[in-house]
Amino acid sequence: MKIVIAGAGSIGCYCGALLADAGHDVTLLGRARVLDPVRAQGLTATDFSGLHRHVSADALTLAEDPACLSQAELVIVTVKSGATRDMADAIAQFAPSSVPVLSWQNGMENARILRAALSDHDVRAGMVPFNVVPSEPAAFHRATSGEVVIQGGPGALGQRLSSSDLPVVESDDMDAVQWGKLVINLNNALNALSGLTLKDQLLNRDWRHLMADQMDEALTVLKAAGHSAASTTPLPAWMTPHILRLPTPLFTRIAARMLTIDPSARTSMAYDLMAGRPTEIDSLQGEIIRLGAQAGVPTPICARVLALVDKAPKTALSPAKIRLRRPTEKPSKSRKSPLT
DSSP states (O other): OEEEEESOSHHHHHHHHHHHHTTOEEEEEOOHHHHHHHHHHOEEEEETTSOEEEEOGGGSEEESSGGGGGGOSEEEEOOOGGGHHHHHHHHHHHSOTTSOEEEOOSSSHHHHHHHHHOTTSOEEEEEOOSOEEEEETTEEEEOSOOOEEEEOOTTOHHHHHOOSSSOEEEESOHHHHHHHHHHHHTHHHHHHHHOSOHHHHHTOHHHHHHHHHHHHHHHHHHHHHTOOOOOSSSSOTTTHHHHHTSOHHHHHHHTGGGGOSOTTOOOHHHHHHHHTOOOSGGGTHHHHHHHHHHHTOOOHHHHHHHHHHHHOOSSOOOHHHHTSOOTTSOOOSSSOOTTO
């Protein structure tokens, strides 16, 4: 297929490289700062298990002009949430209405935005479970595992996109899959605030307790709002907080697959925070806070985490500092918070 990756960032470049390596005609639509190194040396995709694929620049189309969307047979949107509306407008302007559009983005709002702007298109939500980071210019490294899930529909898109290096499956309950991924992705912000690698964070019981409490808060909100959450890990969603709270030796035995990650891996939000870039916190914790307000369920942990990420602290925080108080509370000079 002629595929346009609409947003050549880490996820877009990694998936684009593997789709091109599998024989698709791939166009990367992005900014010059990302595309220029690819023009000079090609595109490399690696992962924690030893995968190494290199695609020459001649095997890709590299575009900074959204007019390239007019040649697409499939558009895969991989921009950050803040750029979704602009990309939707570009797709509406240039892409034929017969072209399916897949959202391979975090959060629940992106597919809604695309559907609202592209009512003539077959717009489907998708879920990318793994973490990708740039290892050097024009090289992108997948640090965690999992297979891409897309909403079921005509055209056998999952089967046509899937390869041994990039498995893609279809689901008839994409809302549950997305909610499940969002609950897991709430840790993106905690990891960013911790200053730790994902593996070190998971091996720290205090951090796991905070992760578990935040997940419980989100799952309570989803239940009250009538939403189900499909697990994106081998464990059922409701069980994951209980596993996280186990003593570390027991946790490492039971949750070995959760620890099958690159030792240096951090979440994309951690890199965004370090670089002073806008984060996707509003599409993650913000989504739970808004849904909690509608359902009448308090969300103090998500609110506290969102407020801290918005402040962009320059130093790493501990779980105790994050639990200090709700953003709406004023510090008391006469006593310490019972949560510290």
